[in-house]
Amino acid sequence: MEKKIALITGASSGFGKACAEKFAASGWSLILTGRRAERLEALKKQLETDYGTSVHLLAYDIRNREANEKAVESLPEPFRKIDLLINNAGLAAGRDHFEDASLDDWETMIDTNLKGLLYISKAVVPLMIAAGKGQIINIGSIAGKEVYEKGNVYCATKHAVDAISKGMRIDLLEHGIKVTAIHPGAAETEFSNVRFKGDEALAKAVYAGYKPLSAEDIADIVYYTATLPPHVCINDLVVTCTAQANSNLFHKSF
Numbered sequence: 156m157e158k159k160i161a162l163i164t165g166a167s168s169g170f171g172k173a174c175a176e177k178f179a180a181s182g183w184s185l186i187l188t189g190r191r192a193e194r195l196e197a198l199k200k201q202l203e204t205d206y207g208t209s210v211h212l213l214a215y216d217i218r219n220r221e222a223n224e225k226a227v228e229s230l231p232e233p234f235r236k237i238d239l240l241i242n243n244a245g246l247a248a249g250r251d252h253f254e255d256a257s258l259d260d261w262e263t264m265i266d267t268n269l270k271g272l273l274y275i276s277k278a279v280v281p282l283m284i285a286a287g288k289g290q291i292i293n294i295g296s297i298a299g300k301e302v303y304e305k306g307n308v309y310c311a312t313k314h315a316v317d318a319i320s321k322g323m324r325i326d327l328l329e330h331g332i333k334v335t336a337i338h339p340g341a342a343e344t345e346f347s348n349v350r351f352k353g354d355e356a357l358a359k360a361v362y363a364g365y366k367p368l369s370a371e372d373i374a375d376i377v378y379y380t381a382t383l384p385p386h387v388c389i390n391d392l393v394v395t396c397t398a399q400a401n402s403n404l405f406h407k408s409f
Contacts, residue, residue, distance in 0.1 A: 158209070160237050161381070162186040164217055164275055165244030167194035169344035170294060170377075173370035174241055175202060177378045184209040186234055188226065188244070188275070190216050209233070217244045217271035218263075227278035236286055239381050240279045242272045242293045242316075247309045247350040261308045268312035272319065283332050288385075290333040292377055293320045297340040297393060301402040313338075317391075324390060333388040335380045340395030340402070342368035364407030365398035 161178050165171040167189035175185055179202040189195050192214035199210040211234045215222040245268040248260035276291060283289030298306055299313030320336035327334060343362050351357040373394065380389045398406045 158182060158184045159239065160184045160186065160234060161239040161241060162188070162237050162275075162279060163241045163243060164188045164271070167191045167198065169243075169346065170339075170342070170370050170373045171241070171243040172198060173374035174243065174377050177371075177374040178381075179206040179208045179210070181378065181382075182206075182208065183239075184211075184234070186211045186213060186230065186237070188213045188215065188217065190214065217275060218266040220270070220274050223271075223274035223278050227275070227282075235282055237279055237282050238289055240276065240283075240289070240291045241377060242276065242291065244271055244275075245294065245296075245312075245316075247346065249352070250305045250309075250350055252305055253307050256307065264309055264312050268309075269315050269319075272316065276323070280327070280332070283327075284330045288331050290335065290381060290388075291323060291327075292335045292337060292380060293323075294373075294377075295320070295336050295338040297338050297395065297399075297402045299336075299338055300393060303402045306402075320391070335389050336391050337373070337376060337380065338391075338393045339368055339373050340393070340399045341405070342370065342373060342396075344370050365405055366396060367398075368394065368396050 161183050163171050163174050163185065166175050166187035175187055175198060179185060185208060187195055187210060195212045195214055199212055202208055202210050213226040215226055217223060248263045249257055272293065293316050295316040296313040298310040299317040302310040317336060320334055324334040348358045376394060
């Protein structure tokens with residue numbers, strides 16, 4: 156039986172790394188993208204050693220349109236029949252009131268969360284259309300459902316991911332391509348460290364007083380949505396820890 160192939164963006168840490176481990180353990184071949192080549196190489200070695208799976212690396216910046224096109228064009232033949240694209244690469248940069256926010260932060264989020272997702276999807280979709288099947292899983296956020304204070308442009312990019320997912324689902328319907336959007340709430344990964352630019356105290360405070368989601372929790376859910384029967388598609392899924400009701404309301408115990 157031919158192994159299925161998943162392309163996972165932002166695979167060097169967080170949800171992407173956890174997804175790579177989950178799918179490798181289940182016998183999938185993987186194409187992993189990210190900017191940090193050293194981390195990708197270490198992950199490739201780990202997955203090949205632990206699970207005997209085939210891993211192809213594409214180390215580049217997803218914000219670069221031409222790099223996305225070249226990366227997909229460069230795929231060797233055994234890796235061109237992509238069954239699943241997990242659009243995971245994304246970040247929050249800063250958490251400031253609109254008037255205080257950095258334009259550079261805004262552009263980084265728009266270029267990564269929105270343009271990067273579009274660039275890689277546009278490059279991969281023709282391969283799925285040629286195969287007559289496939290699935291795209293877009294990792295959004297609860298911030299794509301509700302806006303919160305100091306979330307402004309981050310929330311806007313994740314609202315865009317929600318809208319793009321709906322548009323993809325409509326436009327790709329005739330090609331038999333599933334589109335799933337998964338919107339996690341608070342999850343303890345490198346997310347807050349990146350958002351607060353290395354301020355460990357601020358990052359840690361985000362998760363104080365409750366048990367947040369883990370990267371592995373989201374990987375389990377991604378895997379479930381990717382392994383349903385061909386006629387079944389989970390379109391849209393919001394996932395939070397039990398202590399979180401929405402983007403603003405948590406039950407915390409100290």
